[in-house]
Amino acid sequence: MxxxxxxxxxxxxxxxxxxxxxxxxxxxxxxxxxxxxxxxxxxxxxxxxxxxxxxxxxxxxxxxxxxxxxxxxxxxxxxxxxxxxxxxxxxxxxxxxxxxxxxxxxxxxxxxxxxxxxxxxxxxxxxxxxxxxxxxxxxxxxxxxxxxxxxxxxxxxxxxxxxxxxxxxxxxxxxxxxxxxxxxxxxxxxxxxxxxxxxxxxxxxxxxxxxxxxxxxxxxxxxxxxxxxxxxxxxxxxxxxxxxxxxxxxxxxxxxxxxxxxxxxxxxxxxxxxxxxSTYTMDTILIIGAITSLLLGIVGIYQNDIKKVIAYSTISQLGYMICILGAGFYAASFFHLFTHAFFKALLFLSAGAVIISMHHEQDIRKMGNLRAYLPITYKCFLIGTLCLVGFPLTSGFFSKDLILISLYNDDNFLSLFSYVILVIGTFVTSMYSFRLLFLVFHGDERFKGQKITEQGLSMLIPLVILSVLAVISGACINFFLELNIYSTENKNISYSGILDFILHGILSSYFVYFDSFLDIKKIIFRRKTLFKIIVSLLERFYLL
Structure with missing residues (x-):
């Protein structure tokens, strides 16, 4: 041994x-x-x-x-x-x-x-x-x-x-x-x-x-x-x-x-x-994680580089893990780390396949309808996206929902406050995730004269295996609940009802980014006064 x-x-x-x-x-x-x-x-x-x-x-x-x-x-x-x-x-x-x-x-x-x-x-x-x-x-x-x-x-x-x-x-x-x-x-x-x-x-x-x-x-x-x-x-x-x-x-x-x-x-x-x-430090961890998860998710909506959208999703998901650590639910954080590893690797490697197929183009505004050319990559990217937003029966659903319900059941006002922020964050996650999916793989082709083909087996086989792991890793939830990590009392598991927020995020992405393709800045400044304020603040504090 x-x-x-x-x-x-x-x-x-x-x-x-x-x-x-x-x-x-x-x-x-x-x-x-x-x-x-x-x-x-x-x-x-x-x-x-x-x-x-x-x-x-x-x-x-x-x-x-x-x-x-x-x-x-x-x-x-x-x-x-x-x-x-x-x-x-x-x-x-x-x-x-x-x-x-x-x-x-x-x-x-x-x-x-x-x-x-x-x-x-x-x-x-x-x-x-x-x-x-x-x-x-x-x-x-x-x-x-x-x-x-x-x-x-x-x-x-x-x-x-x-x-x-x-x-x-x-x-x-x-x-x-x-x-x-x-x-x-x-x-x-x-x-x-x-x-x-x-x-x-x-x-x-x-x-x-x-x-x-x-x-x-x-x-x-x-x-x-x-x-x-x-x-x-x-x-x-x-x-x-x-x-x-x-x-x-x-x-x-x-x-x-x-x-x-x-x-x-x-x-x-x-x-x-x-x-x-360390009570005060734990409260600090809780709040910083919650704020990071929401604000950096909003920034993700603003990005047009395929890799940067996924990068901001990483920061947002790390915010979920940090936040629940501040509430003392270490096993829930570790479970999300476990599931996140597989679907985030899947998303990045799928994005890499897209970039190579597009001859190193990374601007999602210059893509579109790639599912017709990259069917395997599309299916793998779709699985990763569903896991990221926490769609039911995916690994992300089990791990993210465990975080939310643990916060909801915690006897702490800051935990409830963080719960509200993270639930709003699920809507934001669905927005930027399906915006990315729609602009890259659906809609009209926004490129000309390029030969687009799937990559070789050395790139596709890892994608397929990671797709399987991204889905089935959620089945390990009971193991993580019984994991021997110093923790506060385990709470009973129920489902937090975030499906409505996920579906609203997906539908919002569809109508805004797929039904009629618009530049993100135009959407923000024409349709959302609140977004205008948020973007201004993010730029002021060097978050954009």
Missing amino acids: EISILLIPVMFLLNSIISGFFINKLEKNKFDVIVNILPLFGLLLSIYLVTIFTLYEQSVLTYKLYPWINIEYFSANIGYLIDQMSSVMIFVVCSISFFVHIYSTGYMTFDKDYSRFFSYISFFTFAMLLLVMSDNFIQMFIGWEGVGLASYLLIGFWHSKASAISANLKAFLVNRIGDLFFIIGVVIIFSIFNSFNFSVIFDEINYLKDPNDLANLELACLFLFIGAMAKSAQIPLHIWLPDSMEGPTPISALIHAATMVTAGIFLIIRLSPIYEV
Whole structure:
């Protein structure tokens, strides 16, 4: 068991080294086979691991590989902490990464830096796995910084473009702000518990009685949350994520579905015993998540770049996860992270297939009726869209509805306030999601003289598999409700009645964007006085 766990991140680290330095001169067919073997082994090992921890209910497993720092005042070990939550997260990271590897063999075919791209995405996966498996703050921070470094390299992958350099610099600077607060928070926690080890801190938290220590712990939790805000793109530290679309589309899928932005969510869930004694910070988390989910969803309606619409949907959905964390329902947040990973990867990779088929055109106003040319991609994109809006019987319906009903049943005014905001957000989500679907795949063709065809199997097979996973992942709801995460009392599940809002959003998108095609700015300024005010405010505060 111990060897199997250690091999999972090692597979991706080796793949990064091999693809970057040893097989980069091979012909493409041989390179493609070799570069996908180790990620496949990593995925199979993660399936074995999650099976042991879920079906056979393996208890928490910790392992100290060797002492890394050992001085008079403290020690830090290289090791891992594996429980049900981290085993599921490892599976999510490995599965999305593997599909991105396969997909990229088709998407990046003609790129001159083909091998460098695979080296970067394998390292990205390794860093995220290191973060997820960590049993102490020091090791987690190394993974945290590794993820940031990899995202910097991948966002600026096409470094000859000035816009790519600007985007990766923005991501780097914003995340350094978050990292500074992360470090301060960790230092404060060490001053209280004299340890960086999670198990030691969690054991001692219940015996913490000193008012000064409790006040310092509250401050530490707030600083750590600011670090999570930068990684998970919450207002006002969200500004780097839309610009990250300058990188290749496969890496957008990896960043938005399984790495980077989910790191902040995972951090708060991992530290849930600490956050449970930090009341004011939890309220702050609740409100910031709710506001982010609604405002950035509205911004998504404003976008015309196919990737940026999906990017803003990511920020909005992360707001849902952050919001419910603030209410103390960690399992609900983790369930939405799980389902979101599959349908968001599906949407981005489908968008990539559209972009390649449209000869790298990303403006949705220059598309239309692509379902006639890309039937498989259309069906996959439709499934991803239905999951995103939370249509009944899709995975997004189960996970999003669990968040809403948990907020509704919570005995807290702020939770009820957030519930109202998120329900309005479901209407907004339906608006921008089906606006995107209608303008890209329906209506009149707004392009001329282009040969549009489906992409090859290396790109279509991951889409089909992700479509299946996006639908069936909602069936895991009972597992997540029973997940052993420190949480407030579980509430009974019922359905929140958001279907009306979803249908109204779909119908509104149809009549506004499909029945008569209009520019979004004209719609906002001619028909919606309220939208005019909102857009003005968003521009004033640099959200647009």
